[in-house]
Amino acid sequence: xxxxxxxxxxxxxxGRTAGLLLLSGFLCFFILFGSLVIxxxxxxxxxxxARLGADIMVVPYEAAxxxxxxxxxxxxxxxxxxxDRSVVDKVSSMEGVKQISEQFxxxxxxxxxxxxxxxxxxxxxxxxxxxxxxxxxxxxxxxGYMEILVGSDLNAFAGDVLTFYGSDCRVAARLEKTGxxxxxxxxxxxxxxxxxxxxxxEKKLFNFxxxxxxxxxxxxxxxxxxxxxxxxxxxxxxxxxxxxxAVQTRNLISGVSGQLVGVSDxxxxxxVVIWFLALAILALxxxxxxxxxxxxxxxxxxxxxxxGKLAAILLQEALIPGILGSLAGGILAVGLAGTFCxxxxxxxxxxxxxxxxxxxxxxxxxxxxxxxxxxxxxxxxSAFRISRIDTALILRGEN
Amino acid sequence: MNLRAENITKQFxxxxxGSNVMTAVQDVSLTLPEQGLTLIYGHSGSGKSTLxxxxxxxxxxxxxxxxxxxxxxxxxxxxxLSKLRRDHFxxxxxxxxxxxxxxxMENVLLPYALFGKKGREEAETAGAEAYARELLxxxxxxxxxxxxxxxxxxxxxxRMAIARALIRKPEFLLADEPTADLDEDNTxxxxxxxxxxxxxxxxxxxxxxxxxxxxxxDTTYLMRDGLLLxx
Ligand SMILES: Nc1ncnc2c1ncn2[C@@H]1O[C@H](COP(=O)(O)OP(=O)(O)OP(=O)(O)O)[C@@H](O)[C@H]1O
Ligand SMILES: [Mg+2]
Numbered sequence: 001x002x003x004x005x006x007x008x009x010x011x012x013x014x015g016r017t018a019g020l021l022l023l024s025g026f027l028c029f030f031i032l033f034g035s036l037v038i039x040x041x042x043x044x045x046x047x048x049x050a051r052l053g054a055d056i057m058v059v060p061y062e063a064a065x066x067x068x069x070x071x072x073x074x075x076x077x078x079x080x081x082x083x084d085r086s087v088v089d090k091v092s093s094m095e096g097v098k099q100i101s102e103q104f105x106x107x108x109x110x111x112x113x114x115x116x117x118x119x120x121x122x123x124x125x126x127x128x129x130x131x132x133x134x135x136x137x138x139x140x141x142x143x144g145y146m147e148i149l150v151g152s153d154l155n156a157f158a159g160d161v162l163t164f165y166g167s168d169c170r171v172a173a174r175l176e177k178t179g180x181x182x183x184x185x186x187x188x189x190x191x192x193x194x195x196x197x198x199x200x201x202e203k204k205l206f207n208f209x210x211x212x213x214x215x216x217x218x219x220x221x222x223x224x225x226x227x228x229x230x231x232x233x234x235x236x237x238x239x240x241x242x243x244x245x246a247v248q249t250r251n252l253i254s255g256v257s258g259q260l261v262g263v264s265d266x267x268x269x270x271x272v273v274i275w276f277l278a279l280a281i282l283a284l285x286x287x288x289x290x291x292x293x294x295x296x297x298x299x300x301x302x303x304x305x306x307x308g309k310l311a312a313i314l315l316q317e318a319l320i321p322g323i324l325g326s327l328a329g330g331i332l333a334v335g336l337a338g339t340f341c342x343x344x345x346x347x348x349x350x351x352x353x354x355x356x357x358x359x360x361x362x363x364x365x366x367x368x369x370x371x372x373x374x375x376x377x378x379x380x381x382s383a384f385r386i387s388r389i390d391t392a393l394i395l396r397g398e399n
Numbered sequence: 400m401n402l403r404a405e406n407i408t409k410q411f412x413x414x415x416x417g418s419n420v421m422t423a424v425q426d427v428s429l430t431l432p433e434q435g436l437t438l439i440y441g442h443s444g445s446g447k448s449t450l451x452x453x454x455x456x457x458x459x460x461x462x463x464x465x466x467x468x469x470x471x472x473x474x475x476x477x478x479x480l481s482k483l484r485r486d487h488f489x490x491x492x493x494x495x496x497x498x499x500x501x502x503x504m505e506n507v508l509l510p511y512a513l514f515g516k517k518g519r520e521e522a523e524t525a526g527a528e529a530y531a532r533e534l535l536x537x538x539x540x541x542x543x544x545x546x547x548x549x550x551x552x553x554x555x556x557x558r559m560a561i562a563r564a565l566i567r568k569p570e571f572l573l574a575d576e577p578t579a580d581l582d583e584d585n586t587x588x589x590x591x592x593x594x595x596x597x598x599x600x601x602x603x604x605x606x607x608x609x610x611x612x613x614x615x616x617d618t619t620y621l622m623r624d625g626l627l628l629x630x
Contacts, residue, residue: 302496303563
């Protein structure tokens with residue numbers, strides 16, 4: 001016969017419908033985008049916490065004071081610093097140290113994969129306890145000499161050959177995304193990194209003075225034994241191992257965590273404010289629409305529509321643009337967050353990890369539902385009010 | 400079927416000198432016959448519309464009852480009263496009553512479209528559409544079938560409302576000043592249409608100031624200050 005009345009009312013008033021679409025789209029966009037940013041920051045931080053793996057990091061004194069360490073770990077700025085190898089033995093002999101592993105850092109731009117300098121991280125496969133556990137998800141087996149693992153942000157895949165300081169390295173695997181500095185890094189065994197350092201020195205590309213690769217390390221990672229307090233071990237190291245700086249990774253993160261809480265509180269607050277505003281605006285809009293259309297509603301009652309039927313028609317009229325607008329807003333939010341997550345990461349200077357497809361779907365559906373329900377709630381208010389008024393009274397009201 | 404009011408009174412709360420209660424309809428009893436054309440006329444403000452709204456199940460009386468056969472309208476819940484309204488009453492309210500997003504044809508078919516069963520026979524739908532066209536033809540607005548009310552005159556919208564009230568072939572047709580904005584010719588057309596309904600076993604109640612309508616009525620009442628007086 002003809003398409004349902006709600007549809008006709010929606011298409012019959014394009015201006016009004018566009019307004020409702022925009023409003024719910026805007027609402028859904030903001031809530032979802034905000035939630036994605038909060039989520040990204042939280043899981044970025046959680047991922048960083050999980051990946052750091054060690055209780056204490058011992059680095060050269062200058063590294064900690066120059067903020068090289070923060071910059072490297074939190075913002076992913078490539079960096080390198082070295083200290084004497086003897087630190088390893090000193091630290092390992094301390095009481096309460098369960099296991100230790102040393103790492104080597106190097107930065108290189110001269111690679112065919114990436115426009116920016118990448119962080120090269122060398123680890124000792126025999127003692128390593130921080131990198132291999134999570135690398136195992138994507139790569140099993142020994143990392144051979146001149147073989148590397150690449151972070152997920154690098155444009156390189158298994159089998160590719162990357163050149164650092166003139167030496168070819170074969171990519172063994174590409175790691176899964178962590179949302180942290182580890183995504184832009186390249187991992188290799190200690191031996192490989194030493195070779196690269198030697199190469200760099202020969203090519204005079206290495207400006208850290210005349211160091212012997214066999215006599216240096218960049219940092220020592222410490223796992224504290226059960227029954228010992230991290231603080232005590234930390235203090236012991238600080239006292240007994242000179243010219244170094246020992247950092248509790250928990251503290252390293254807690255500073256940022258505070259910042260993170262601040263950022264997500266602000267965003268969370270904004271979401272709440274925007275939600276309330278949107279609810280109020282929508283309620284107002286629906287009340288205005290209802291007032292303008294009182295007479296039409298009375299006609300529906302006259303021809304035999306019950307209160308329930310009338311309310312159902314009004315709700316449908318609110319739901320259809322609500323759902324369409326929210327979906328569009330949601331898709332836009334996901335698209336923007338996905339496209340600009342790198343930018344968000346660098347702007348906020350914090351690790352950022354978006355959820356995977358299933359998580360993303362759930363979040364989108366949940367937020368869309370919230371946005372649609374907000375519209376429904378707002379319209380329900382006026383639908384309820386209008387359906388309570390005596391039809392005869394409405395009819396006379398506008399004669 | 401018969402529709403009857405038993406001692407219905409409607410009072411409105413209103414700021415007035417002395418008392419703040421105004422009695423719009425006072426102790427009115429009225430029985431609409433199963434068939435025939437009933438006319439109520441009277442001064443503006445005498446309570447005609449108030450009475451009709453109470454008869455139509457749209458306004459609960461302050462006291463008294465309205466019965467459709469043995470059913471007390473205002474003892475029904477909203478759902479059942481609405482169903483009774485759409486199954487038995489066709490009403491043409493006072494004033495302009497159009498749905499502006501629908502065309503004339505759709506406005507007329509609306510009562511049918513809104514409450515139809517899902518798996519309705521095609522033949523039935525076709526029948527309703529044919530009847531709608533017939534009604535538009537009879538009221539003289541068939542040229543406007545696909546026009547929206549925004550582009551129509553008051554009298555055209557009025558005739559559309561009449562066609563809408565008739566689409567479900569109700570037993571009772573309640574028309575509040577149906578010829579208010581019609582010219583002589585169209586008034587005649589509409590009254591003829593009502594008379595034809597009455598002749599075909601329907602009960603028609605008209606509120607009208609129009610002297611021409613007197614000639615069509617089987618029964619006429621005068622309303623004065625809330626009282627219904629037989630003539
Ligand atoms: N909702 C209301 N609140 C207060 N007073 C009302 C209300 N509805 C009607 N009245 C009063 O009741 C009286 C009867 O009104 P009603 O609309 O029934 O008159 P009417 O006979 O239909 O007049 P008209 O010919 O102008 O349409 C009027 O004095 C009117 O002001
Ligand atoms: Mg009236």
